Amino acid sequence: MKKVKMGMVGGGPDAFIGAVHRMAAQLDGQIELVCGVFSSTPEQSISFGKQLGLASSRCYGRFSDMLEQESQLPAEQKMELLAIVTPNHLHFSMASEAIKYGFHVISDKPATTSLAQALTLARQLASCDVLYALTYTYTGYPMVKEARHRVLTGELGQIRKVVVSYQQGWLGDMQAEGSKQASWRLDPVQAGLSCCMGDIGVHAANLAEYICDQPITHLCADLSTAHEHRVLDDEGTVLLRFGETIKGVLLASQVATGEENNLSISVYGEKASLTWQQQVPNNLIIRFADSSTQIIRSGVANHSSLAIRNTRLPAGHPEGYIEAFANVYRNFAAQIRAQQAGKSADDAAMDVPGITEGIRGMLFIDSVVRSSESSQKWHAVQGAQLHD
Known part of the structure; x- marks a missing residue:
């Protein structure tokens, strides 16, 4: 089974939730982090990406550069899924831009900072084949x-x-x-x-x-x-x-x-x-x-x-926050694979918070x-x- 290739924006040094996203996404071996923009400071972003073991060419200093350059890579290499783990005010604009490039999106909640933005995002998603998920983790x-x-x-x-x-x-x-x-x-x-x-x-x-x-x-x-x-x-x-x-x-x-x-x-x-x-x-x-x-x-x-x-x-082995978080990622990855195969996702895969x-x-x-x-x-x- 091919891993879903994921990029990340946010989640750099001193960020709490970024590390949680990375652990959860990779827990089941179904998703691979291949690129990212981890800080608003380009040098810090590139340095942090290298610390995570990413190829230097896939450590980006700017979000726009990542979208543009990843979209030009061969299908077997480029990012398929973008994880947004930034402060709230960036969720809408980054999701919207990623969707324009055809990348699937999984975002921290809330989806946006206003109802109008959320409705705009819903209309954008309705007009394309891009999938979208929100990490309302506790449902996992x-x-x-x-x-x-x-x-x-x-x-x-x-x-x-x-x-x-x-x-x-x-x-x-x-x-x-x-x-x-x-x-x-x-x-x-x-x-x-x-x-x-x-x-x-x-x-x-x-x-x-x-x-x-x-x-x-x-x-x-x-x-x-x-x-x-x-x-x-x-x-x-x-x-x-x-x-x-x-x-x-x-x-x-x-x-x-x-x-x-x-x-x-x-x-x-x-x-x-x-x-x-x-x-x-x-x-x-x-x-x-x-x-x-x-x-x-x-x-x-x-x-x-x-x-x-x-x-x-x-039974008797505790499961907690990381596992619940990972369930959201695993089920969303199953949605992506089902779409790529032209099949309907099963019930478990569809039980993922979305727009x-x-x-x-x-x-x-x-x-x-x-x-x-x-x-x-x-x-x-x-x-x-x-x-x-």
């Missing part, structure tokens, strides 16, 4: 896929309430503001409309919509900052409605002292409820009104086919900020029908 966990299966098969009955929370504490310390990771997230020019909700709140919203297979249709938000000089939010609370019958609450904070990456979700139905926590990812807890609680463990055969196909190890989820994410961020700034209680998440 096997037990998240199992949770979705349990909801879709009716085990919980009619869903009544969703509680999803993502708590971090790293921005509570003022000294963190001097770091590369904090500086761009707190800058509206680079981050967009929101810091906390755009960074982690959107992950929580995506997780809730994925598991419940329902779009958030209305919300009421209260965003705030722990430090008065900050322009963007670092925490917030959002009341949610999923249509007429399902209600929920979303909590997100990056100033919750002592928290690491505490993402959790509980879905309550008329027959049963389920709970999943990212810090204990191999467990899915199912609770019933009239029988004992069950702890569903990954790696056991009595799971949905989708959960099984995204489980890598036997629809990108639009949903921007709808959420835009609506949360608009709601928090308004005295009106409930705001419609305009365009919720785009979930279909």
